[in-house]
Amino acid sequence: MVHSDKLAALLRLQQLVLDSEDISALFTTLVPQILTEILSTGSDYEFLSVVFVDPSNQLRKSHFAEKEGNRIEPVNASNIFSFEGLFQEKTEWVNVLQGHIAVLPNASLIIKPNYDRLPILHSVTVCPIRFVKRVSGIMILGSSRSPEQVTIDELELLQLISYLIGMAFRLEDTQTSITSTTQQIYKMNAQLHQLDKLKDDFVSVASHELRTPLTAIRSYAWMALNRSDVIITEKMKRYLGRTLISTERLINLVNDMLNISRIESGHVEILPQQFDMRDLIKDIIIEVEAKAKERGILVSMIDTPLPKVFADPEKVRQIVMNLVGNALKFTPPSGAIAISFFTDGKTVDTAIKDSGVGISPDDLVRLFKKFGRLDNSYISSATSGGTGLGLYICKTLIDLLHGRIWARSEGVGKGSSFDFSLPIATPDVLANAEKYTIKLGGNAKVLEPVVV
Amino acid sequence: MEVGKKILIVEDDQFLREFYQELLEGEGYHIDVAGDGETASQKMLEGGYNLVMLDIMLPKKDGLQILRDHKLNPSKNPVGKIVMLTNLGQDVIIKTCFELGAAGYLVKSALNPDQVLQEIKTYLKAA
Numbered sequence: 001m002v003h004s005d006k007l008a009a010l011l012r013l014q015q016l017v018l019d020s021e022d023i024s025a026l027f028t029t030l031v032p033q034i035l036t037e038i039l040s041t042g043s044d045y046e047f048l049s050v051v052f053v054d055p056s057n058q059l060r061k062s063h064f065a066e067k068e069g070n071r072i073e074p075v076n077a078s079n080i081f082s083f084e085g086l087f088q089e090k091t092e093w094v095n096v097l098q099g100h101i102a103v104l105p106n107a108s109l110i111i112k113p114n115y116d117r118l119p120i121l122h123s124v125t126v127c128p129i130r131f132v133k134r135v136s137g138i139m140i141l142g143s144s145r146s147p148e149q150v151t152i153d154e155l156e157l158l159q160l161i162s163y164l165i166g167m168a169f170r171l172e173d174t175q176t177s178i179t180s181t182t183q184q185i186y187k188m189n190a191q192l193h194q195l196d197k198l199k200d201d202f203v204s205v206a207s208h209e210l211r212t213p214l215t216a217i218r219s220y221a222w223m224a225l226n227r228s229d230v231i232i233t234e235k236m237k238r239y240l241g242r243t244l245i246s247t248e249r250l251i252n253l254v255n256d257m258l259n260i261s262r263i264e265s266g267h268v269e270i271l272p273q274q275f276d277m278r279d280l281i282k283d284i285i286i287e288v289e290a291k292a293k294e295r296g297i298l299v300s301m302i303d304t305p306l307p308k309v310f311a312d313p314e315k316v317r318q319i320v321m322n323l324v325g326n327a328l329k330f331t332p333p334s335g336a337i338a339i340s341f342f343t344d345g346k347t348v349d350t351a352i353k354d355s356g357v358g359i360s361p362d363d364l365v366r367l368f369k370k371f372g373r374l375d376n377s378y379i380s381s382a383t384s385g386g387t388g389l390g391l392y393i394c395k396t397l398i399d400l401l402h403g404r405i406w407a408r409s410e411g412v413g414k415g416s417s418f419d420f421s422l423p424i425a426t427p428d429v430l431a432n433a434e435k436y437t438i439k440l441g442g443n444a445k446v447l448e449p450v451v452v
Numbered sequence: 453m454e455v456g457k458k459i460l461i462v463e464d465d466q467f468l469r470e471f472y473q474e475l476l477e478g479e480g481y482h483i484d485v486a487g488d489g490e491t492a493s494q495k496m497l498e499g500g501y502n503l504v505m506l507d508i509m510l511p512k513k514d515g516l517q518i519l520r521d522h523k524l525n526p527s528k529n530p531v532g533k534i535v536m537l538t539n540l541g542q543d544v545i546i547k548t549c550f551e552l553g554a555a556g557y558l559v560k561s562a563l564n565p566d567q568v569l570q571e572i573k574t575y576l577k578a579a
Binding site for chain 2: 207212215216223251
């Protein structure tokens with residue numbers, strides 16, 4: 001039975017552990033306090049030391065406290081103990097390693113001869129400290145009493161104290177690993193940020209550097225075709241025309257990839273406002289009229305009364321231009337593109353329907369993926385300047401606008417319809433305008449890809 | 453008739469600079485060129501242009517700074533419209549250019565030579 005004064009001492013020590021604000025410095029105050037408490041129960045010891053080792057029994061850290069200690073310098077336990085023999089499986093230690101207390105008569109076994117109190121020591125009590133199911137340290141107490149004079153009562157208290165130390169050590173260990181993990185996370189986070197910035201910078205600079213020579217190639221191919229001072233043959237015209245178209249395609253690809261990189265890295269601003277989809281579509285029809293006429297395709301809009309939508313008009317314009325552009329590419333001459341609307345009171349759906357080549361059901365799902373261009377569209381892509389990224393950009397943008405995009409087709413040869421929905425500018429939506437808005441941070445980069 | 457109108461082309465890429473020069477001279481314009489920001493600023497200080505086509509990323513002084521300097525230091529002879537001709541397209545930059553007095557913003561890679569000519573004609577007409 002542990003006496004009440006010992007129990008009280010133990011509780012005070014436990015409180016010290018629980019109240020400790022700085023776990024990493026806990027043992028510096030705890031170890032001397034343990035000695036004080038043990039002395040206060042009437043057991044006489046010259047010193048108390050706590051030594052921790054790692055799984056390979058290498059010294060991890062140690063603490064040391066002396067009775068009536070008047071040493072000013074903190075004592076380094078390795079100056080007092082000969083650790084070499086400390087954790088080797090000698091007969092005396094087997095018990096300790098198995099988790100039992102040992103009271104040894106021969107102090108010089110583990111204490112170096114130059115320790116000034118060695119001559120008065122007649123017993124050394126070694127108590128294992130268990131941590132995660134193994135002995136991870138020991139508590140050593142030196143006494144001027146002989147082993148027979150150390151009572152069972154005392155040992156019982158020491159055992160309990162060793163549990164407390166094990167707990168405190170575990171607490172410290174956890175705290176240390178949390179701290180170091182946190183530091184690692186901060187460090188990795190900073191590195192990731194830096195990598196991300198490097199990538200963005202690279203992409204931006206590469207974009208500009210790529211576009212300059214590409215523009216030059218296109219410009220000179222155009223000059224050769226249109227400003228030549230000799231008559232160019234049909235053959236030469238074809239060669240130069242294809243150079244021009246391919247360069248165009250490469251420029252588009254560079255622009256698309258930059259746009260994607262910009263959207264994916266969150267460097268795109270969404271500034272929604274209320275507007276009528278019909279106005280936007282009318283503008284676009286005017287813009288593409290010449291090109292459509294050239295191809296003999298009629299582009300029309302079916303005008304129906306519509307509520308205003310709440311979206312970033314510039315981004316919607318980009319989406320529609322892409323969809324109309326596709327419709328023009330994949331609709332044969334004398335075909336038609338009709339743009340119509342539908343509303344259910346929550347969203348406005350815009351449908352861009354063409355009488356073009358159509359899409360097989362299997363292919364419908366692949367459309368909005370990166371480079372999801374369909375096999376049968378490769379033929380036209382060589383001449384159309386397509387990049388296989390357009391619909392993916394549309395999908396990414398429409399997601400940012402809280403809308404949806406999908407495609408319909410009755411099958412190959414039966415035309416297709418590309419539809420997208422946008423939220424209506426209801427009072428409810430307007431009240432939550434910030435939900436629909438993405439603003440860039442103040443540190444916007446100087447070099448950003450172009451939205452074309 | 454645009455013949456006789458004077459245009460300053462500020463472009464650091466030699467091939468592109470010579471291309472614009474040739475293209476526009478072919479249309480009968482008088483062309484002056486600058487390959488870096490400082491030369492551009494000096495020429496603009498002297499003035500006497502109906503139109504300035506101004507790149508942004510330039511050695512020695514960037515296009516935005518040229519606009520700022522032009523605003524602060526009046527030219528000896530009139531300078532007509534300043535139109536940016538660049539491959540940069542960040543919204544912030546476009547906005548800044550207009551705030552600093554640019555009359556237009558053209559993205560090189562987005563326009564084919566026909567369109568460049570068309571734009572230039574429009575800006576000269578409006579001038």
